[in-house]
Amino acid sequence: MSAEILVNVTPQETRVAVMHLGIAQELHIERSSQRGLVGNIYFGKVCRVLPGMQSAFVDIGLERAAFLHVADIWEEKQNGNLRPIEQVLFEGQGLLVQVIKDPIGSKGARLSTQISFAGRFLVFLPQDSHIGISQKIGDEVEREQLRQKLQPLLSEGENGSESGGFIIRTLAEEADSDALRADVRYLRQLWHDIQQRARTAAPKTLLYQDLNLSLRVLRDFATQETTRILIDSRETWQKMLEFAEQYTQTVAGKLQHYAAERPLFDLYAVEAEIERALARRVDLKSGGYLIIDQTEALTTIDVNTGGFVGARNFDDTVFKTNLEAAQTIARQLRLRNLGGVIIIDFIDMDNREHQHEVLQELKKVLARDPTRTNVHDFSPLGLIEMTRKRTRESLAHILCEPCPSCKGRGEVKTAQTICYEILREIVREVRQYNAREYRILAAQSVIDLFLDEESASLAQLSDFIAKPVSLQVETLYMQEQYDIVLL
Secondary structure (H helix, E strand, C coil): CCEEEEEEECCCEEEEEEEECCEEEEEEEEECCCCCCCCCEEEEEEEEEEHHHCEEEEECCCCCCEEEEHHHCHHHHHHCCCCCHHHCCCCCCEEEEEEEECCECCECCEEECCCCEECCCEEEECCCCCEEECCCCCCHHHHHHHHHHHHHHHCCCCCCCCCCEEEECHHHHHCCHHHHHHHHHHHHHHHHHHHHHHHHCCCCEEEECCCCHHHHHHHHHCCCCEEEEEECCHHHHHHHHHHHHHHCHHHHCCEEECCCCCCHHHHCCHHHHHHHHCCCEEECCCCCEEEEEECCCEEEEEEECCCCCCCCCHHHHHHHHHHHHHHHHHHHHHHHCCCEEEEEECCCCCCHHHHHHHHHHHHHHHCCCCCCEEEEEECCCCCEEEEECCCCCCHHHHHCCCCCCCCCCCCCCCHHHHHHHHHHHHHHHHHHCCCCCEEEEECHHHHHHHHCCCHHHHHHHHHHHCCCEEEEECCCCCCCCEEEEEC
8 A cells, every 4th residue: 555654844843644545544733842751751759659549649740640550560560469568559659650641531541560662663662581472474484484583683792781572563574684773773872871860860850752754754664565655844854864774774765845835734635634533524426425432431422414315225324334334434543543342333224134244344444553453342232342552642622722611522502501600600799799780791691581581581681680791702611601899
């Protein structure tokens, strides 16, 4: 499959679009002021141990303390029998930890004491000793060949301080022994440097920060399928070229500087794709559509036939809509970076064979997703339950914030509802304060209603409290905002 990677760089942020056949499949955004934390290694300080949750809060210098569960303490996992966390950690203890999940919403970062960091072809596990193989490499013969290729490289120049385990990444399929050897040396030297800094580090010190997004493109995103990588910043292109020539030589020839006047993301219609990825509704080519709702607990996706009436009978219409929806859903999950629990409500299908084919189609397209997914069969209610690993914020959480009018509810109280709230509030104020006059400050829509349909209600209240009530439009107020001024 033809694949390209677009890298758009400004001083404020870097944006990456992974394209297949000219269509955006993934979007990654990193802002200079808000770089992701996953992969960072800190020398933290335990600030609170919670026996009831078998967890601890660890201060690593962020706004919120990070969260460490006893099951993520490497030494305990190795023992095979988890001790109570109060027997493992104590307040004030210094601890080498790595971020495995970024802070999401109101939740702090998730930590682990099992350290790992990635090279181009290998993931290094300094506390372990085994050689693992990526699950995406399914051929047993190939898995064994890769293991045999790596094994002799691990003992070259090894001494007491150089050991550790490795996981062979999917990209290692295209690597020769020299490339693997270079990766081993790079990762071991990196771990040596981290240990040296940790010996003299004060608590809450950042010891290692993962590569920035533009360099992670070379390490994590570029594959054999990638035909070229377009970068619209000459400075970034040069830095990526230097990194590629040192660590990822097979990718260096694919790097191209894009210098045309038309913005790179406009040329490939990525800007329009971003706007669509922030919308609640996703239209299907057949005329059907999806409704995607993201909450803190889970994401729901509802499939509707819409205007699609092209099939010979209703069952075929439903089946074809659901098949197209399965393909679109898989792409939208990657594009929006939706993770956690996901509930999909396909259009009801009475035919069990149709259900099976839709499920298989969903699994097939999700198999291309580099993020781990787990899909269950149709539930008795006709729903698909699935999970997608969540390690960073979704696209909407990066680019958007809750509406100041509705506070994230997705709807606002009507002007009439606000009118009645104001009338009740004035009655409460009258019982507490003896003002000469009461003035209502509210949005234009609310004031207009008081002057028209609710004018009788306002006059009735004024007679009841025996005080005048005046109106004033506040152009900056949202519909739910109002104030009552005592004069």
